[in-house]
Amino acid sequence: MSLAEDRTKPGAGTLYKTIRQDIERRILTGEWPPGHRIPFEHEIMEHYGCSRMTVNKALSELAQADLIERRRRAGSFVRRPQFLSAVLKIPDIRAEIGALGRAYGYELISSVRRAANASDRERLGVKKPCKVIAIRCRHSADNVPFAIEDRLIDLDAVPDAAKANFKIDPPGSWLLHHVPWTEAEHAISAIVADDAIADGLHIAVGAPCLVIERHTWRQGQPLTAVRLVYPGEQHRLVARFRGSE
Amino acid sequence: MSLAEDRTKPGAGTLYKTIRQDIERRILTGEWPPGHRIPFEHEIMEHYGCSRMTVNKALSELAQADLIERRRRAGSFVRRPQFLSAVLKIPDIRAEIGALGRAYGYELISSVRRAANASDRERLGVKKPCKVIAIRCRHSADNVPFAIEDRLIDLDAVPDAAKANFKIDPPGSWLLHHVPWTEAEHAISAIVADDAIADGLHIAVGAPCLVIERHTWRQGQPLTAVRLVYPGEQHRLVARFRGSE
DNA sequence: CAGTGGTCTAGACCACTAT
DNA sequence: TAGTGGTCTAGACCACTGA
Numbered sequence: 001m002s003l004a005e006d007r008t009k010p011g012a013g014t015l016y017k018t019i020r021q022d023i024e025r026r027i028l029t030g031e032w033p034p035g036h037r038i039p040f041e042h043e044i045m046e047h048y049g050c051s052r053m054t055v056n057k058a059l060s061e062l063a064q065a066d067l068i069e070r071r072r073r074a075g076s077f078v079r080r081p082q083f084l085s086a087v088l089k090i091p092d093i094r095a096e097i098g099a100l101g102r103a104y105g106y107e108l109i110s111s112v113r114r115a116a117n118a119s120d121r122e123r124l125g126v127k128k129p130c131k132v133i134a135i136r137c138r139h140s141a142d143n144v145p146f147a148i149e150d151r152l153i154d155l156d157a158v159p160d161a162a163k164a165n166f167k168i169d170p171p172g173s174w175l176l177h178h179v180p181w182t183e184a185e186h187a188i189s190a191i192v193a194d195d196a197i198a199d200g201l202h203i204a205v206g207a208p209c210l211v212i213e214r215h216t217w218r219q220g221q222p223l224t225a226v227r228l229v230y231p232g233e234q235h236r237l238v239a240r241f242r243g244s245e
Numbered sequence: 246m247s248l249a250e251d252r253t254k255p256g257a258g259t260l261y262k263t264i265r266q267d268i269e270r271r272i273l274t275g276e277w278p279p280g281h282r283i284p285f286e287h288e289i290m291e292h293y294g295c296s297r298m299t300v301n302k303a304l305s306e307l308a309q310a311d312l313i314e315r316r317r318r319a320g321s322f323v324r325r326p327q328f329l330s331a332v333l334k335i336p337d338i339r340a341e342i343g344a345l346g347r348a349y350g351y352e353l354i355s356s357v358r359r360a361a362n363a364s365d366r367e368r369l370g371v372k373k374p375c376k377v378i379a380i381r382c383r384h385s386a387d388n389v390p391f392a393i394e395d396r397l398i399d400l401d402a403v404p405d406a407a408k409a410n411f412k413i414d415p416p417g418s419w420l421l422h423h424v425p426w427t428e429a430e431h432a433i434s435a436i437v438a439d440d441a442i443a444d445g446l447h448i449a450v451g452a453p454c455l456v457i458e459r460h461t462w463r464q465g466q467p468l469t470a471v472r473l474v475y476p477g478e479q480h481r482l483v484a485r486f487r488g489s490e
Numbered sequence: 491c492a493g494t495g496g497t498c499t500a501g502a503c504c505a506c507t508a509t
Numbered sequence: 510t511a512g513t514g515g516t517c518t519a520g521a522c523c524a525c526t527g528a
Contacts, residue, residue: 014497028463030425041514051499053298056514073507073513081421176326180275190435190453190477208435208453208477218273232435232453259516286495296518301495318494318526 015050019058027067027078034080038068093149093228094173097141105140108167109200113155124152124222125215131155133162135171138200145201147235151226158223175216175224183217190232201231208232260295264303272312272323279325283313338394338473339418342386350385353412354445358400369399369467370460376400378407380416383445390446392480396471403468420461420469428462435477446476453477 026032039047044055059076062068070076097104116124116132124132135151151171153161164174189211191197198205210230216223271277284292289300304321307313315321342349361369361377369377380396396416398406409419434456436442443450455475461468 016497028425028427034422040512051501052514053500053517054498056516057497059514070514071507072505072515073509073511075513081425177279180273180326182273185483188433188455188482189480190455190475192437192451192453206437206451208437210433210435210455235434237433238430261516285493296520297495298498298519299517301497302516304495315495316526317496317524318492318528320494 015048016054016058016061019044019048019055020061023058023062024067032078034078036078037075038078040075092170092173092176093139093147094170097139097146100141102141103143105143106168106170107138107140109136109138111135111166113162116154120152123225124154125225126154126222130157133166135166137166137170139170146230148197148200148229149226150229151224153224154222157218157221171224172226179218179223181216181218181223183220185215187213188237189213191229197229201229203231210235210237212237260293261299261303261306264289264293264295264300265306268303268307269312277323279323281323283321283323285320337415337418337421338384338392339415342384342391345386347386348388350388351413351415352383352385354381354383356380356411358407361399365397368470369397370470371399371467375402378411380411382411382415384415391475393442393445393474394471395474396469398469399467402463402466416469417471424463424468426461426463426468428465430460432458433482434458436474442474446474448476455480455482457482 023032023038032038038044038059041052041055041059044059045052048055059068059070063070063076066079068076069079094104094106112134114120114132114134116126116130120132120134121127121130132155133151133153135149135153137149137151139146139149149170149172153171153175155162158175158179160178161171161175164171164178166174191209191211193201193203193205193207193209195205197203197209198207201209203209210232212228212230214226214228216225268277268283277283283289283304286297286300286304289304290297293300304313304315308315308321311324313321314324339349339351357379359365359377359379361371361375365377365379366372366375377400378396378398380394380398382394382396384391384394394415394417398416398420400407403420403424405423406416406420409416409423411419436454436456438446438448438450438452438454440450442448442454443452446454448454455477457473457475459471459473461470
C-alpha cells in the first residue's frame, strides 16, 4: 500500500516535508510520547513508497530540532523535552524602533579612544594591552528615551571602528553591518535606576530597569562588550518559540 | 585537481561537514562578505571531487542557519547578519538548580481549583468558560529563595493536571514532562519588589526583580500561563549563540 | 530559455552498537 | 554479529527565475 501515488495531491509540497510533518504531529499531540520508538527508516520508506534518502532527510531534520534522538542499531526515539528553549531575537535597536513605526533618535553622549585600562581589559576579556573605544550613547523612540548604551570596542580586533562616525551611526548598527562575528553571549538582569540612569532615561531614581549585557567574539577573539539599560516597566523582551518551523 | 583523495586525512570527519566549515570560515572571517556569490554547486562539487548531493547538504545547512541565501538561477549569496539572535534556553527550574550543584527546594504556597474568572480567562487567552488550577509556589536553592512562581493551568486543555500532586512536583517540571506543547512565548521585564514579593524572596521592598512571563499553547489552544519572579541582582538569564554549530 | 537550486532515486559501503 | 543509522554516488526531472 504505497502512498507514492498521492504525492501529487497534498498541497503540502515536497515529500520529505510531508513525512517530517506527519511525524512531528504525532509527537506534538502526544500520540508518540517521549521514549517511543519511531518506525525504522526502511519501514517509513515502504510506507511512503520512497527511497531511504528521502526518509533520512526528514528524520535528520527532526533530530536537528531535538525532537527525536537517533541511535545506531537501536532506532530513532522521541526525545523528552529538555527545556523551554526560545529563540530570543535581539535586533539592532534602530531597526527595532523602526519596525515599531516610531521615529528613531540617536545621541552620542561620549566617545573616548584610549589604551585599555585594567577595567576595560577585564570587561572585554582580553589580557594583553590594546586600544579601545569607549562609547556612551542614547537611543530614543519618538523623542522618548528608549535605552542607554555603554560600549567598549577592541580596536585591535576591529581596526575599522576608528574610521566609523559614531556621531551619526549607532555603534551597534555599524558593527552589525561591518564586522562578522562567530560567538555572542547575552546576560539579562534587572537593576534599579541610579542617578545617572534615571537622568538618562527620564525615569525616577529607584525605577526598575532591564539590563542586557552582550559580549561578542570572532573566533574566540573579543570584539565588543556592550551594556544596554532599558526602562524595565516599559520595555519587554519577547521571545517566541514554535515547536519547530 | 580533485580533493577526494585527501578525504581520508582530515580528522574533520565527513566530507559535507568539511565543505560546510570551509565555507563558514570564509564567511565568518569576512573573506566572503555579505552579498558575495558563493561558487555554484557544480563548481564546489568539482573542487572537492564529490557528488552534488554532498555539496547540496552542506549548502542547505548553511541556508538553514541563515548564513547564506539561495536563489534559483542566480546562485547562493552570503547574507548580511539580520539581528543578534540568541538561543535563550530556559530550563526547568529544578533541573537548573540541580545543574548548579545546589540543593533544590520546593514549596507549594497555594493551589486552588476553580472555574476561570474573567481575569483568569484574559490571562490565559481563552474566551469560553473553563476550569483552571491557580498555583503559587516558591523554588529555592540551598534554602535561599530562588524564584516565586504564579501559574494558571487550563484544566480543559490539560485534564491530567487534576491528578498531579503539586505538593511534591513543581508544576513546571510536571508539565514539561507530561504535556506536549507546540508554541510558547516569553516576555522578560523588570519590576521592583512589592511587599509580597519582598517577603517571598527575602529581599528588600524596592529591590529589582527579573520577571519572566510565559504562555504555552498546543496547536493554538492555551495550556498554561506562568509568571516567574527572580531576585534581579542575583539572577541572570544567559543566552549563548554560536554563529552556527 | 538556459541554468540554477530543490528534490528524489536505487543503489552502495561503513561505523557503530545492542544483543 | 547482525541491523541500524550516517554518508555518499551518479545519475534524474522539475520549478523557478534572471538574463
